Amino acid sequence: MFPEEMYAIVPDALDRATCNRLIDGFSQKLDDGGLVQGQSASHIRRSQITWFNETQEPAVMRRIVDMVADVNRNVFDFSLSEFAEDAQIACYAGDQRGHYDWHSDVGASDIARRRKLTMVIQLSEPDQYEGGLLQLNPAGHVFDAPMERGTAIFFPSFVLHRVAPTTAGLRYSLTQWVHGTPFR
């Protein structure tokens, strides 16, 4: 796979009203997301997170399912079978220097080793925060993800990525992993 094909961008994946509704609805439910493989590691990640699925957000999940099918057919062609984890909403706060250091989403646990495709949607308007850039490093070059509200960024879950320290305001994101037989 060539680097140019290591990610896909869908502008207007969600409209601004939906982004606002998700932020308003889920910001009350946020919990510490400093947990990495069951260990508190705030030097690696400092953010608050919460989760939802089709029971709470049927229309958003339908949209995500449709986009995943489309992007996978046109760009990745991975063998995908399920969403084994709920969708994650994360908040990175400027006053805490919210961030998530360089990492791959493929981990050692039963579920994390089945992650194949990662989708991140920018829920906040770029002028609502400073820093907080989502960056990918698919092949030795750092690529800055677009910041526009409602934009979805898709990449193979093994690709290194980070959220740079947020220095002001609040950055909200939505992450969905798509699972299948581990890469081999």
Ligand SMILES: O=C(O)CCC(=O)C(=O)O
């Ligand atoms: O919030 C983001 O933009 C990325 C989140 C992320 O990388 C993760 O949850 O694994």
Ligand SMILES: [Fe+2]
């Ligand atoms: Fe990640």
